[in-house]
Amino acid sequence: xxxxxxxxxxxxxPEPGGASGASEGGVAATGASGExxxxxxxxxxxxxxxxxxxxxxxxxxxxxxxxxxxxRQALYAWGWLPAASADQRAAxxxxxxxxxxxxxxxxxxxxxxxxxxxxxxxKVIRVEVADRGTGQPAxxxxxxxxxxxxxxxxxxxxLCLDWGVVRTPGVSGxxxxxxxxxxx
Numbered sequence: 001x002x003x004x005x006x007x008x009x010x011x012x013x014p015e016p017g018g019a020s021g022a023s024e025g026g027v028a029a030t031g032a033s034g035e036x037x038x039x040x041x042x043x044x045x046x047x048x049x050x051x052x053x054x055x056x057x058x059x060x061x062x063x064x065x066x067x068x069x070x071x072r073q074a075l076y077a078w079g080w081l082p083a084a085s086a087d088q089r090a091a092x093x094x095x096x097x098x099x100x101x102x103x104x105x106x107x108x109x110x111x112x113x114x115x116x117x118x119x120x121x122x123k124v125i126r127v128e129v130a131d132r133g134t135g136q137p138a139x140x141x142x143x144x145x146x147x148x149x150x151x152x153x154x155x156x157x158x159l160c161l162d163w164g165v166v167r168t169p170g171v172s173g174x175x176x177x178x179x180x181x182x183x184x
Contacts (some may be wrong), residue, residue: 055117056114101152103129124182139153
């Protein structure tokens with residue numbers, strides 16, 4: 001399901017203090033290197049809220065592998081990796097694939113990504129990619145099966161519990177978000 005809402009389901013509005021380089025739960029990410037992005041292990045913070053990490057892509061190249069590496073580090077910190085079962089391994093790979101697809105789409109269709117935000121609670125991982133693009137992502141049927149391209153949002157739609165787009169009135173760009181369920 002694709003939705004355009006002022007806020008994603010379950011959100012009560014914009015984050016306090018706006019989208020800074022700091023993340024909730026006392027975790028800060030500075031720059032694309034992910035330095036300072038280490039979080040306490042476990043799926044939820046000691047305050048019961050989600051663990052959150054942010055990665056800024058400002059003036060960076062090679063953003064897709066950078067986003068995957070950043071996400072992989074978060075999955076290790078949150079206990080999704082190393083996977084104890086095939087289902088857990090598949091869930092972690094799904095998260096990495098969704099991150100790749102959303103960041104790639106921002107590169108191809110939206111002047112590049114500005115920021116990746118990943119949050120995790122006990123049941124859901126949420127991936128958000130902010131960009132300056134004006135387009136509306138949507139799954140499309142590729143012109144010919146077996147040809148590369150055109151599969152990104154279809155993959156996101158198939159793997160995720162839900163996904164959508166958030167736009168802030170008066171601000172250029174958007175945030176494409178997707179939520180994936182935790183492994184059993």
